[in-house]
Amino acid sequence: MTETVRAWRHIPQRYNLIGSKCLQCGKVFFPKRILCPECRRKGKLEEINLSGKGKILTYSVIETPTDEFKDIAPYVVAIVELEEGAKVTTQIVDYDIEKIEIGKEVEMVFRKIREAGDDGVISYGFKFRIKD
Numbered sequence: 001m002t003e004t005v006r007a008w009r010h011i012p013q014r015y016n017l018i019g020s021k022c023l024q025c026g027k028v029f030f031p032k033r034i035l036c037p038e039c040r041r042k043g044k045l046e047e048i049n050l051s052g053k054g055k056i057l058t059y060s061v062i063e064t065p066t067d068e069f070k071d072i073a074p075y076v077v078a079i080v081e082l083e084e085g086a087k088v089t090t091q092i093v094d095y096d097i098e099k100i101e102i103g104k105e106v107e108m109v110f111r112k113i114r115e116a117g118d119d120g121v122i123s124y125g126f127k128f129r130i131k132d
Contacts, residue, residue, distance in 0.1 A: 017050035030086035052108030054082040
């Protein structure tokens with residue numbers, strides 16, 4: 001039950017890319033922050049919905065995952081720089097592993113993250129796929 005409550009409480013963060021934009025220096029961050037890590041100013045941040053479009057900065061192929069993800073291995077985890085400048089660590093899905101490259105354009109999609117508990121509660125969230 002606790003897992004279900006936690007999943008529902010985090011729905012806005014799972015289904016939207018909500019970040020922060022510093023009104024002082026203009027930098028955009030993900031996840032949402034209350035303090036700008038660049039200029040260290042408190043109270044000068046605004047919430048911003050991020051586009052979900054960006055490019056792969058770097059990636060790693062996970063061949064030996066934890067038990068929770070062994071059924072989907074090998075899979076790719078990447079750092080994606082969004083159009084707004086924020087960086088997101090994410091899984092890349094719907095791809096040919098041989099075609100993953102730094103600089104490829106990607107877009108956010110919703111996918112199953114995991115299934116938890118005896119009730120089989122399925123958590124969904126964002127991942128990214130290479131744009132055609």
